[in-house]
Amino acid sequence: QVHVVESGGGLVQAGGSLRLSCAASGRTVAYTDLAMGWFRQAPGKGREFVANIGWNGLNPDYADFVEGRFTISRTSAKNTVYLQMNSLKPEDSAVYYCAVVQFGKMTRNANSYDYWGQGTQVTVSS
DSSP states (O other), X not given: OOEEEEEOOEEEETTOOEEEEEEEEOTTOOGGGEEEEEEXXXXXXXXXXXXXXXXXXXXXXXXXXXXXXXXXXXXXXXXXXXXXXXXXXXXXXXXXXXEEEESSOOOSOGGGOOEEOXXXXXXXXX
């Protein structure tokens, strides 16, 4: 069992920045087993992929709409992932979810993720 907790959401003006954090924990969890990703869901829309990263922090993958504005990273301890979001737009407003694939590869497919956090609200005002 992996416990996933996000933090760092909030209200920001367009053009501003936010950093989201996600911590994964569990009694028998090894960070080398975990790929971690961020998804978001706006009201009335489906959940969409934002970014993901493997256990070693190399070769992260981003959705096209990120356009170089977001950066995903992992701590040296490997069990915490950050999503630095810059140049935020009102259309970035959504609930952002962190998700974990245990014993799997990085993927954009939400159905492949085993554990999810509760989500953190990001609101960007115009």
